[in-house]
Amino acid sequence: MYESGDLRKGLKIEIDGDPYVVVQFAFVKPGKGQALYKCKLKNMVTGAQFDRTFRSGEKFNEANLEEHEMEYLYKDGDRYCFMNTSNYEQEMLTEDQVDEAKNFLKENTVCNVLFFERKAIGITVPNFVDLKIVEAEPWAKGDTAAGSTKPATLETGYVVQVPPFVEEGEMIRIDTRTGQYVERVKE
Numbered sequence: 616m617y618e619s620g621d622l623r624k625g626l627k628i629e630i631d632g633d634p635y636v637v638v639q640f641a642f643v644k645p646g647k648g649q650a651l652y653k654c655k656l657k658n659m660v661t662g663a664q665f666d667r668t669f670r671s672g673e674k675f676n677e678a679n680l681e682e683h684e685m686e687y688l689y690k691d692g693d694r695y696c697f698m699n700t701s702n703y704e705q706e707m708l709t710e711d712q713v714d715e716a717k718n719f720l721k722e723n724t725v726c727n728v729l730f731f732e733r734k735a736i737g738i739t740v741p742n743f744v745d746l747k748i749v750e751a752e753p754w755a756k757g758d759t760a761a762g763s764t765k766p767a768t769l770e771t772g773y774v775v776q777v778p779p780f781v782e783e784g785e786m787i788r789i790d791t792r793t794g795q796y797v798e799r800v801k802e
Contacts, residue, residue, distance in 0.1 A: 616675070617675045619652045619674075622654060634731045635659060635678070636656070649670050652668065652671070654668070681729075683727070685727070685738075687722060688722065694707045712736060714737070715794075721770060721771060746773075746787060748783050748787060775794065775795065781796070788800050
């Protein structure tokens with residue numbers, strides 16, 4: 616059980632039988648009266664967001680969430696297939712559930728899949744993934760303007776800005792939290 620004093624960004628709570636994550640949080644203490652906790656909540660199943668204000672002393676249930684390590688197998692239309700690495704059960708997630716993680720998913724990537732009441736609702740990809748560049752403009756010798764970058768298309772279809780010396784066919788490391796280039800990787 617959580618109380619309103621426990622609210623903070625990233626906390627996962629259950630309201631009316633649905634899991635919510637606190638996206639934004641502010642503590643307000645008016646001159647007189649009870650303290651208020653203003654939150655922006657996101658429904659973890661539907662993705663809907665709304666603002667809600669709680670009074671001090673209100674109680675919430677902890678969202679009944681589980682995370683399982685699963686391996687991404689393949690994409691079938693707009694559905695993504697994942698396999699549990701411990702019991703080999705497969706789960707299909709929709710494109711909405713996978714969300715921006717689809718930019719960093721290639722076959723055999725091991726991810727954490729979030730479950731609510733034994734139903735998959737979302738995934739977390741590793742912080743860093745190595746992907747191959749399938750399309751990039753060639754580097755023009757002498758093109759050395761400080762801070763210059765060029766677009767490169769990765770094997771997942773994601774377009775990232777890379778330094779001019781990075782070429783097509785190379786493996787690069789991407790930070791999945793920011794979606795940015797980190798470094799070149801030797802195969």
